[in-house]
Amino acid sequence: MNNTLVLPLIIPLLTAVILVFLQGRIHLQRWISGASGLANIAAAAYILYQVKTDGIQTLYMSGWAPPYGIVFVADMLAALLVLTTALIGTCCIVYSFRSIGEEREKHYYYPLLQFLLVGVMGSFLTGDIFNLFVCFEVMLISSYALIVHGGTKLQLRESLKYILINILSSALFVAAVAYLYGVTGALNMADLSVRVAEAGQGGILNVIAMLFMIVFALKAGLFLFFWLPGAYSAPPTAIRTIFAALLTKVGLYALLRTFTLIFYHDHSATHSWLGWMAGATMVLGAIGALAYKDVPRILNYNVVISVGFIVFGLVSANKDALDGAVFYLLHDMIGKALLFLLGGMIIAVAGTKKLSQMGGLIRSHPYLGWMFFVTVLAIAGIPPFSGFAGKLMIIRGGFAAENYLLATLSVASSLVVLYSLIRIFMAAFWGEESERAGGVMEERKSDYRFKLLCGAGLLVLVIAMGIGAEWVYGFVSEAGQTLIQPAIYIDAVLKE
Amino acid sequence: MELYMSLAIGVLFTVGVYLILSKSLLRIILGTSFITHGVHLLLLTMSRLKTGAAPLLGEQAESYVDPLPQALILTSIVISFGVTSFFIVLAYKAYQKLGTDDMEQLRGEQNE
Numbered sequence: 001m002n003n004t005l006v007l008p009l010i011i012p013l014l015t016a017v018i019l020v021f022l023q024g025r026i027h028l029q030r031w032i033s034g035a036s037g038l039a040n041i042a043a044a045a046y047i048l049y050q051v052k053t054d055g056i057q058t059l060y061m062s063g064w065a066p067p068y069g070i071v072f073v074a075d076m077l078a079a080l081l082v083l084t085t086a087l088i089g090t091c092c093i094v095y096s097f098r099s100i101g102e103e104r105e106k107h108y109y110y111p112l113l114q115f116l117l118v119g120v121m122g123s124f125l126t127g128d129i130f131n132l133f134v135c136f137e138v139m140l141i142s143s144y145a146l147i148v149h150g151g152t153k154l155q156l157r158e159s160l161k162y163i164l165i166n167i168l169s170s171a172l173f174v175a176a177v178a179y180l181y182g183v184t185g186a187l188n189m190a191d192l193s194v195r196v197a198e199a200g201q202g203g204i205l206n207v208i209a210m211l212f213m214i215v216f217a218l219k220a221g222l223f224l225f226f227w228l229p230g231a232y233s234a235p236p237t238a239i240r241t242i243f244a245a246l247l248t249k250v251g252l253y254a255l256l257r258t259f260t261l262i263f264y265h266d267h268s269a270t271h272s273w274l275g276w277m278a279g280a281t282m283v284l285g286a287i288g289a290l291a292y293k294d295v296p297r298i299l300n301y302n303v304v305i306s307v308g309f310i311v312f313g314l315v316s317a318n319k320d321a322l323d324g325a326v327f328y329l330l331h332d333m334i335g336k337a338l339l340f341l342l343g344g345m346i347i348a349v350a351g352t353k354k355l356s357q358m359g360g361l362i363r364s365h366p367y368l369g370w371m372f373f374v375t376v377l378a379i380a381g382i383p384p385f386s387g388f389a390g391k392l393m394i395i396r397g398g399f400a401a402e403n404y405l406l407a408t409l410s411v412a413s414s415l416v417v418l419y420s421l422i423r424i425f426m427a428a429f430w431g432e433e434s435e436r437a438g439g440v441m442e443e444r445k446s447d448y449r450f451k452l453l454c455g456a457g458l459l460v461l462v463i464a465m466g467i468g469a470e471w472v473y474g475f476v477s478e479a480g481q482t483l484i485q486p487a488i489y490i491d492a493v494l495k496e
Numbered sequence: 497m498e499l500y501m502s503l504a505i506g507v508l509f510t511v512g513v514y515l516i517l518s519k520s521l522l523r524i525i526l527g528t529s530f531i532t533h534g535v536h537l538l539l540l541t542m543s544r545l546k547t548g549a550a551p552l553l554g555e556q557a558e559s560y561v562d563p564l565p566q567a568l569i570l571t572s573i574v575i576s577f578g579v580t581s582f583f584i585v586l587a588y589k590a591y592q593k594l595g596t597d598d599m600e601q602l603r604g605e606q607n608e
Binding site: 130133134137141144145148151153156157159160161163164167168170171174175177178179181182187 | 516521524528531532534535536538539541542543544564565568571572575576578579582583586587589590593594599602
């Protein structure tokens with residue numbers, strides 16, 4: 001029992017409730033949401049410290065021991081993801097101060113952002129499958145409101161599709177929970193794991209596993225990502241950043257959790273399908289990233305590629321690959337947040353989304369240019385930066401599991417990532433200055449510097465994760481250990 | 497009894513999927529309602545429809561029905577109610593601003 005576990009959830013929740021009452025007072029809203037972001041980082045860091053020193057932390061709600069009550073579990077994976085979420089969330093909140101515009105801020109922008117964080121934190125921490133559904137819904141309903149916030153024509157059009165897809169996948173989620181409850185009679189994840197192991201995972205449980213696979217694949221953008229490129233190009237930069245960095249990753253976390261903790265007995269039935277989906281995701285994402293010539297779409301397809309890549313780590317299911325998947329997941333959350341922030345700044349500075357109308361920005365915006373360049377190298381996995389260690393471990397694990405085809409695909413997809421992003425860099429920053437560059441002056445210099453500073457904060461994290469990979473690996477390795485040995489998790493939850 | 501419920505749920509899912517695949521936005525919203533109805537009945541059916549008293553201790557019966565799925569359904573109902581009302585208002589706003597409820601005309605990348 002450890003009551004601090006509820007802090008990452010309760011801090012944004014209370015903040016959001018307070019912010020609802022301060023609708024017109026924008027400055028106060030900014031101060032409060034910034035302060036709560038910092039408090040959240042501190043709480044998450046403290047939980048990580050506790051998990052590192054004392055092992056897996058659990059919290060039984062109202063003292064009801066599992067499997068009867070709802071339990072919050074922070075193993076190393078959840079603690080790392082909560083800390084990463086707190087960092088990215090705070091960074092996006094601060095970035096919004098100067099970018100989102102007063103009109104949006106007056107209409108409950110900050111409360112919605114905080115509610116989104118509540119859902120994400122809850123999904124990472126919960127140890128109950130129906131509670132996971134509820135946290136998903138908290139996150140998704142806030143994301144519906146955020147994606148249409150401002151109400152431009154493009155946003156209205158895309159959010160209709162986004163909401164429809166998510167209503168369907170949520171309905172399927174409930175159906176899958178119903179089937180699982182019908183077969184096992186349990187909802188607690190650790191208890192489920194025990195019961196599935198006792199019953200032997202065959203026949204009906206494999207079908208249920210496939211249903212969960214479809215649900216989480218829809219949320220994570222694994223193969224069933226058709227909704228993602230359109231939906232993620234509609235909202236403004238700050239919202240898009242938090243979507244790309246957090247929402248699909250929650251789906252990925254759910255995949256990692258269910259297929260290492262509950263359905264890990266029959267690899268030929270479940271993991272081989274996941275393998276095909278991961279391969280197809282990387283290929284289709286790569287085609288999309290190469291085909292488009294506007295910044296948001298290229299970035300969105302890069303999100304898709306990395307989802308396929310992380311699932312490849314899950315499919316190989318050995319220590320190296322799972323370590324790599326965790327490491328790459330953390331890197332990818334921070335890296336994608338940084339990439340989307342800088343991408344949004346490039347669009348704002350150039351005054352256009354289209355690559356063909358940009359050019360020559362390196363003279364007027366050298367810092368933005370070189371920061372973007374370093375980010376691209378980090379995302380592609382060039383050695384001194386953070387993308388390298390995770391990629392190396394995933395690919396090494398893939399070769400050890402004899403997934404040669406997928407390993408080759410994932411190496412090839414890194415080249416595509418590098419090419420597609422460098423193309424943005426070359427088109428936007430090199431060459432002749434285009435006449436559109438007048439857009440620079442529309443934006444105030446101080447705003448530009450402020451936003452650049454937010455990006456620099458994330459960039460420091462990306463570089464530090466790469467240089468200090470050995471140190472980060474100490475944490476990641478422990479997370480991978482829990483994933484590969486579910487007994488550690490089960491013992492921590494069911495026996496105290 | 498479970499068999500008949502399963503058939504009814506199957507029909508609800510079929511109707512829902514058929515409506516979601518149509519062009520008009522209102523029919524799509526109706527389709528999502530059908531599917532959520534089906535899902536809630538599925539939750540109820542999956543806990544076995546054996547006879548027993550309502551889950552109230554005051555009933556003092558020999559056996560009770562399973563109380564857990566009822567709590568899950570209640571949660572799921574209010575969530576889908578919130579989402580559906582948001583979806584309907586969004587459809588109304590989209591109709592006002594975009595001037596159509598035909599999903600065929602709401603695709604593509606032109607005019608933005």
